[in-house]
Amino acid sequence: MKKKYDNEFLINESISYPQIRLINSTGEQIGIYSSNEALNLALQEGLDLVLISDKSQPPVCKIIDYGKYKFSQEKKAKEAKKKQHNTILKEVKMRYKIEEHDYKVRINQALRFLQAGDKVKATIILKGREIQHTNLAIELLKKMAIDLKDNSTIQQTPTKDGRNITMILNPNKKL
Structure with missing residues (x-):
């Protein structure tokens, strides 16, 4: 009674250790x-002999239905993959001469991203001669960091x- 399975685990005849813990x-x-x-004991029960751990001395094998075990x-x-969250870098763009209401919209946008567990990249775009006012843009980003300090930490200044x-x-890490 030889069953064919993929090579994810050593099973039945592919286990060739002289002694195993069963x-x-x-x-x-036992x-x-x-x-x-x-292997004979496993075949008598109509089940498979599966290598569980080859790190121990002697290796550990278990008599189980391999199909059910693999399933x-x-x-x-799949459950573990569903529960994990991949952090994504979301971007919030604005100009340094932003109006108060528009600034609040950007803060709420960033807050929503942070609460979802994503990183936020705040970008201020400078056009033309605005490049001379980089200090105003940096002050705006610092103000944004202060406004979001309850929900975030600065990764890059x-x-x-x-x-x-x-x-x-x-x-911020959820407690």
Whole structure:
């Protein structure tokens, strides 16, 4: 009774250690056996012999239904992937001569991004002769950092990047 599976785990005949520690289908440790004896016990139960850990001495094998085991492992991996959040860098652009209402809109936008767990890159665009007023743009970014200090920390202080001045904010860790 030879079953074919992919090579994700060593199973049945592919396990070739002289001695293995065996766990039965109910989860009880039943002792140390040779690979052939353990395989015979698994086949008598109509199940598979699966290598669980080859790091221990002797390696640990378990008698289980490999198809069900693989399905449960895939299901756990999918659940873990669903729960993880990839941090994305979102950008908020503005000019240094921004009106108060527009500034508040940008602050609310940045706040929404930070609360979603994303980083925020605040960019001030300088056009033409505005390049002479970089100090005003840096002051505006510092004001923005102060306004968002409850929800963020500064990852990168305001820096000049060509005709843009940028600052990156990290969301605060949720406790």
